[in-house]
Amino acid sequence: MNQMKRRIFLRVGLGSAAVLVAPKTFAAEKALDLSSKQVAALFSEFAQTKKMSPELKAWLDDPVIQKIPPYKVFDNVWYVGLRWVAAYLIKTNDGYILIDTLHPPFVGHLIDNLALLNVDPSEIKYVLMTHGHFDHVGGATTLKPLFKNAKFAMGEKGWEESFEHLGKGAGPKTMIPKEMVLKDGETVTLGNTTVRAIATPGHTEGTFSYVYPVYADGKKYTAVTIGGVGLNAIKDKSQLEEYIRSLDKLSSNKLDISVNLTAHPFSTGQTELIEKIKNRKLGEPHLLVSRSAFLQYVDGLKAGAEKMLNRGKFN
Numbered sequence: 348m349n350q351m352k353r354r355i356f357l358r359v360g361l362g363s364a365a366v367l368v369a370p371k372t373f374a375a376e377k378a379l380d381l382s383s384k385q386v387a388a389l390f391s392e393f394a395q396t397k398k399m400s401p402e403l404k405a406w407l408d409d410p411v412i413q414k415i416p417p418y419k420v421f422d423n424v425w426y427v428g429l430r431w432v433a434a435y436l437i438k439t440n441d442g443y444i445l446i447d448t449l450h451p452p453f454v455g456h457l458i459d460n461l462a463l464l465n466v467d468p469s470e471i472k473y474v475l476m477t478h479g480h481f482d483h484v485g486g487a488t489t490l491k492p493l494f495k496n497a498k499f500a501m502g503e504k505g506w507e508e509s510f511e512h513l514g515k516g517a518g519p520k521t522m523i524p525k526e527m528v529l530k531d532g533e534t535v536t537l538g539n540t541t542v543r544a545i546a547t548p549g550h551t552e553g554t555f556s557y558v559y560p561v562y563a564d565g566k567k568y569t570a571v572t573i574g575g576v577g578l579n580a581i582k583d584k585s586q587l588e589e590y591i592r593s594l595d596k597l598s599s600n601k602l603d604i605s606v607n608l609t610a611h612p613f614s615t616g617q618t619e620l621i622e623k624i625k626n627r628k629l630g631e632p633h634l635l636v637s638r639s640a641f642l643q644y645v646d647g648l649k650a651g652a653e654k655m656l657n658r659g660k661f662n
Contacts, residue, residue, distance in 0.1 A: 445473070473527075594648055615644065
């Protein structure tokens with residue numbers, strides 16, 4: 348990006364952040380800097396009671412806690428998201444692919460992170476969205492005019508969910524018109540990188556996960572960003588059974604996934620690994636590469652789902 352373009356983009360990014368954070372988003376009480384385990388426990392409590400604790404709300408709303416600098420996760424992947432919800436930037440030899448959009452009032456932080464990485468917005472060619480909840484697609488309306496060469500993509504049901512969810516409740520009230528509709532198993536190729544879109548219903552009916560190559564010291568691994576793992580939106584037995592089948596699909600040997608690039612860093616403790624990931628030396632093992640750890644994670648999710656299934660009590 349030349350200096351002029353970078354200055355303009357940086358100004359847009361910082362301006363967006365200022366405008367979006369300007370409304371009263373600060374929680375009434377001072378936020379505590381919670382660990383991933385503490386956040387996961389509070390979200391679990393929220394899913395069961397439907398009442399968000401003041402502690403969790405303060406943590407989610409605090410801009411100092413939520414806004415973290417971008418960092419390089421793999422040779423071709425940068426984390427450009429928030430503390431609680433992810434956005435990943437995949438570099439190819441023909442531009443960039445972005446996974447998920449964040450949400451107001453923090454979508455300006457994603458714009459700022461791209462500017463810090465000197466990424467020209469015209470080089471973003473695809474925005475792959477996981478599902479229709481506001482924290483994953485709420486930033487689309489802000490980003491669409493900036494990413495003039497990008498196709499915004501999601502599964503059919505995901506688009507439907509986004510229009511439903513963004514029209515009420517928390518988060519933004521508008522969504523961009525439906526663009527690219529992905530089908531289960533469809534691939535999106537940009538330059539030297541192919542991303543496979545996999546329908547993984549359960550968290551929501553329209554949830555998609557994305558499987559793509561990542562590189563550490565030039566060695567290739569298969570990563571996944573699972574669209575949603577929370578049981579907070581489970582309404583009945585059939586939805587829960589879909590959730591379990593989706594996890595079985597992702598754990599198959601055919602996919603051979605060994606890297607879990609989570610959509611919510613607190614769900615895997617990725618936040619606590621940031622400094623070690625950033626400071627990893629050439630040739631050292633990458634902390635996020637482990638087929639066995641991924642399978643163990645999936646088994647834990649299945650155990651929680653099966654417990655709910657056996658209990659027979661849904662949300």
